Amino acid sequence: MQQMTDTKMEGPSVRRLAFAITAYCVTSLAVVYFNWWLFTSGFKYPVFISWLQQVIGFGIFLGGSTVALYFQRIRPVFPPPVFHKSVLAQVAPLSASFCLTIAASNLCLQKVQISTYQVARSLTLLFVLLLSYIILKQSQTPLVLAACVLMVAGFVINSLDPGTLSLYGVLFGALSSFFQALYNVLIKFTLPAVENNNQMLLFYNVLLSSFLFVPVVFVSEGMEPFWQSINAAEHSMFVVWGGILVSGLLGTSLNMSQYLLINCTTPLSFNIVGLIKAIVQSLGGIIFLGDKVSAESLLGIGLSTVGSAIYVKAKHDQAGVTARDSENDVADSVVVLETEEDAMKSNRVVASAVTPDIIVKETTEDLATPSTVFDVKV
Secondary structure, three states: OHHHHHHHOOOOOHHHHHHHHHHHHHHHHHHHHHHHHHHHHOOOOHHHHHHHHHHHHHHHHHHHHHHHOOOHHHOOOOOOOOOOHHHHHHHHHHHHHHHHHHHHHHHHHHHEOHHHHHHHOOOHHHHHHHHHHHHHOOOOOHHHHHHHHHHHHHHHHHHOOOOOEOHHHHHHHHHHHHHHHHHHHHHHHHHHHHOOOHHHHHHHHHHHHHHHHHHHHHHHHOOHHHHHHHOOOHHHHHHHHHHHHHHHHHHHHHHHHHHHHHHHOOHHHHHHHHHHHHHHHHHHHHHOOOOOOOHHHHHHHHHHHHHHHHHHHHHHHHHHHHHHHHHHHHHHOOOOOOOHHHHHHHHHHHHHHOOHHHHHOOOHHHHOOOOOOOOOOO
């Protein structure tokens, strides 16, 4: 019986984990590179496209939920659409911050190079720490604060080089970092409204975002993207709507692959994957797109990357301390067990108490990765 219990606690299979990591990295990189091309040389209305991404995503969820009524195996991915006004009201602030994050992120992506995009958005950790302290009264370890200082220094140094990071790129990057930090903090308060069901939260978020994005489009871009998408010349109609459709499908795939990865790993592992992906993304911009490289940009990228690595190390140390404390708490409460059944029950309690996935996911600061959780940056 003990062997069966241990096997059950091992977590996802290696094959599933490898698929989740690969799917997340591929879709995340594809979204960034494709959107950058679309915003800079194709259809230059990033907020309008961001809105259509949510509309396409909502349509995919409705279609998937309909199919899930007949194929129960996909219900965890596409839960039945249930609408509760009280839940909509509780999710609305989260969706509003989500919309503003994506809008500012895509505007930032339009104004910067791929290689410096991560640096432009590296203030997320700073804002998360500030909001966590102000709202949740959470303090941080010196190592986390050191990581934050390095990432802010990378942002400031890179901002001094107008050749690689424009003023608008800096402003939109800072705005997206703030709204993403707010989004990350709000997740902790919003998940209980959907009974901690990640997929249901994603469904409500996509639904609300499909409507909340409309005023953001009008304020930032007016009616021009609507007219241009309708009146595009015949030869460019395929490029415009084909690009919009591909961008929407990639965005939805990214959200789904991210939730799959979050469910397969701990936040610490997610941070590591995000860090590696960010490095590959920056190198790809330099190698394949010929991004300009200066001493300031290289130093900024280096400081942000080192800061991200230190943050991951700090989270690793914190997770280890939390796990040991939880294990000691359980050990202190162990009583003399008189039957084999009681012994098996106790083993299950101890195993669940020291599972990093259960322990770490309850902390809000782990929701904020240096690259970003939920990858709302694209």
